[in-house]
Amino acid sequence: MTPQPGKRDLFTTRFGAIATTVGSAVGLGNIWRFPYEAGTNGGGAFMLCYIVFIFLLGVPVICAEFTLGRSSRSNYFGAMRHHSRSRFWPLAGYIGILASLMILSFYSVVAGWTVEYTVQSATGALDFSDTGSYHDHFDTFVTGNWRPAMWTLIFLALNFGILMRGVSKGIERFSNILMPVLFLLLIVFCINSLTMDGAREGLTFLFRPDFAALTPATMLSALGQAFFSLSLGLGCMLTYSSYFSTGTRLGRSALTTAMLDTVVALLAGVIIFPAVFTYGMSPSAGPTLVFEVLPSIFHHLPGGVVWSTFFFFLLFLASLTSTISMSEISIAFFTEQLKIRRKSAVILNTAIAAVFGTLCALSFGCLDDLRLFGMTIFNLFDYTTSNIMLPFGGMIISLFVGWRLKRSVLVEEMTCYGTTPFRVMGLLIFLLRWVCPLGIALIFLNSIGII
Ligand code: TRP
Numbered sequence: 544m545t546p547q548p549g550k551r552d553l554f555t556t557r558f559g560a561i562a563t564t565v566g567s568a569v570g571l572g573n574i575w576r577f578p579y580e581a582g583t584n585g586g587g588a589f590m591l592c593y594i595v596f597i598f599l600l601g602v603p604v605i606c607a608e609f610t611l612g613r614s615s616r617s618n619y620f621g622a623m624r625h626h627s628r629s630r631f632w633p634l635a636g637y638i639g640i641l642a643s644l645m646i647l648s649f650y651s652v653v654a655g656w657t658v659e660y661t662v663q664s665a666t667g668a669l670d671f672s673d674t675g676s677y678h679d680h681f682d683t684f685v686t687g688n689w690r691p692a693m694w695t696l697i698f699l700a701l702n703f704g705i706l707m708r709g710v711s712k713g714i715e716r717f718s719n720i721l722m723p724v725l726f727l728l729l730i731v732f733c734i735n736s737l738t739m740d741g742a743r744e745g746l747t748f749l750f751r752p753d754f755a756a757l758t759p760a761t762m763l764s765a766l767g768q769a770f771f772s773l774s775l776g777l778g779c780m781l782t783y784s785s786y787f788s789t790g791t792r793l794g795r796s797a798l799t800t801a802m803l804d805t806v807v808a809l810l811a812g813v814i815i816f817p818a819v820f821t822y823g824m825s826p827s828a829g830p831t832l833v834f835e836v837l838p839s840i841f842h843h844l845p846g847g848v849v850w851s852t853f854f855f856f857l858l859f860l861a862s863l864t865s866t867i868s869m870s871e872i873s874i875a876f877f878t879e880q881l882k883i884r885r886k887s888a889v890i891l892n893t894a895i896a897a898v899f900g901t902l903c904a905l906s907f908g909c910l911d912d913l914r915l916f917g918m919t920i921f922n923l924f925d926y927t928t929s930n931i932m933l934p935f936g937g938m939i940i941s942l943f944v945g946w947r948l949k950r951s952v953l954v955e956e957m958t959c960y961g962t963t964p965f966r967v968m969g970l971l972i973f974l975l976r977w978v979c980p981l982g983i984a985l986i987f988l989n990s991i992g993i994i
Contacts, residue, residue: 553786560791561799562719563864564783568804569722570865571653572772574729574858575833577808578815580768582826585756586748590812592757592765597801600766600982601773603974604937605780605797607944610956612784613793618875619778622785626948635939636876639777642932643872644892646771648899649924650869651702654862655694655904656834657855659684664851669838674822677835677842685831688908695900698859702866703893706874707886721864725857729810732854735844736813741820748826749816763990766983767929772804776936779868782875793957794965814840830921870896899924938983945975 554560581589615625619636663669671677685691736742770776784793815833818840819826828835841851870892877888899920902910906919915923944953953972957965965971988994 566864567868573808574811579832587752588756596769608780609784609793612781647896649903651900657859661855686908691904695904736817739821742817744820745816759989770933771929776933941979
């Protein structure tokens with residue numbers, strides 16, 4: 544049976560559905576978070592785990608989210624309720640809402656940094672002859688309190704503006720043009736980095752696994768990064784797929800999304816690490832890494848100011864397509880479950896993120912001393928969402944689709960209601976039933992030292 548889209552606003556083209564899903568996945572997670580996590584987790588070992596997790600655990604969970612979203616045409620809660628009477632499953636939806644608001648908060652801070660750097664690049668304020676200055680310059684900015692906070696709020700205001708315009712009109716048009724341009728720019732920078740003196744050292748760091756560095760903590764970080772980068776585990780892909788048309792092939796879309804997302808992360812790594820070693824920087828600088836390395840790269844390029852302005856602007860746009868997707872999670876919940884108007888839901892979503900986003904922005908400055916488990920608010924939000932809440936959410940979703948969901952629903956969705964073949968059904972079911980939940984559980988237990 545083909546579900547009726549009802550009054551829901553569907554993506555108008557298949558390309559639009561894919562581009563928007565990729566737009567959600569590709570963002571700061573690839574270009575900012577991936578290099579910094581790879582850098583602090585020893586490079587190659589992290590990278591190896593990351594790739595394995597993307598395809599072994601990530602792709603099946605995307606398929607599971609897509610199946611739930613399109614079959615129910617609903618948000619996380621609605622989807623769980625649609626398929627099960629149990630009160631237990633929808634509970635995971637609350638974790639999804641909480642995590643999405645937490646991610647939106649700290650993500651907006653980093654997106655705010657991209658706006659600051661777009662403006663600074665354009666005005667020529669970001670051009671120093673020695674690389675050390677890029678570190679000091681970023682440090683001065685990020686600890687400066689009011690400017691980072693201001694950009695966070697401005698970014699959230701822009702996010703708000705787009706959300707008010709609804710799904711297919713606003714986002715789709717946007718992603719369609721943006722993603723390919725960003726991709727081309729990354730390829731140019733990648734070629735540039737490969738010609739640097741430190742290219743060999745950078746690539747060795749990124750691609751040669753040092754198995755001694757393969758600690759349980761590294762594995763957990765790689766798992767968290769895989770889920771973060773794929774926008775997975777809290778119903779984001781689920782919510783987006785609820786807007787897919789019935790002809791969109793879910794398996795193919797999942798694989799395309801995962802591949803493009805991984806390629807962008809790899810390109811970012813290949814851009815960053817040769818430069819890190821060429822300019823004598825430290826790969827383990829943490830969240831500030833990319834904002835110190837990229838400007839140094841641009842400085843050495845002919846016409847650097849233009850590249851720099853354009854790149855940070857595109858990065859800002861890529862962040863926007865991601866924050867729109869994470870906002871849709873709570874907005875869909877507020878409107879469809881709590882029955883409040885979209886406008887109020889968008890306001891509520893933005894207001895919460897504005898409060899916590901400001902706290903995250905200040906945690907590099909005046910709130911730096913405020914620590915929980917040794918982490919600042921920013922780091923705490925970043926760490927707990929990616930490394931705990933998302934994989935946990937992914938585990939619940941794989942268990943639900945693997946064990947609880949009627950098999951016929953999975954088959955219908957993966958085959959587009961019997962119109963296209965899906966040859967790896969057995970494999971998908973095996974991965975969802977066993978490999979995803981057990982794999983995630985083992986990585987958790989391993990990281991807290993239980994096994
Ligand atoms: N995947 C996005 C990125 O890499 C971030 C993101 C968007 C996200 N929506 C999400 C992460 C939902 C987790 C959950 O930048």
